[in-house]
Amino acid sequence: MKAFTKNFQDKEKKLEEFNEEIEDITTIAQDKFAHELENIAYDNAQKFRNLLAKELHYIFNDIHSQNVTLLKSSLIKHAISSSFINRKGETALMRSLLNVVEHTIKNL
Numbered sequence: 001m002k003a004f005t006k007n008f009q010d011k012e013k014k015l016e017e018f019n020e021e022i023e024d025i026t027t028i029a030q031d032k033f034a035h036e037l038e039n040i041a042y043d044n045a046q047k048f049r050n051l052l053a054k055e056l057h058y059i060f061n062d063i064h065s066q067n068v069t070l071l072k073s074s075l076i077k078h079a080i081s082s083s084f085i086n087r088k089g090e091t092a093l094m095r096s097l098l099n100v101v102e103h104t105i106k107n108l
Helices: 002-079 088-106
Strands: none
Touching: 002 088
16 A cells, blocks of 8 residues: 555656646746737837838828929919019019929928
């Protein structure tokens, strides 16, 4: 009976050691998995941030371009309808000046 009890205790001890090894492996795997998830989340957040920045840049450029085009169009219409400008040379000069204004605005 003593031999049986000792054998049982040895097996129980080995089982506990095996259980501890499994817990260690599980903990390591969970830590690694959590780290990988953090990396994936960070990478996706960076990609989203970059895409958002590009989209906002595109939107602001588009708005700026539309505003410049509207300003130029409005100034040209006003200049052409003005009695001040009635000759082709003056109209061409005014268009040239408006192009300079447009270029200056774009570089702001």
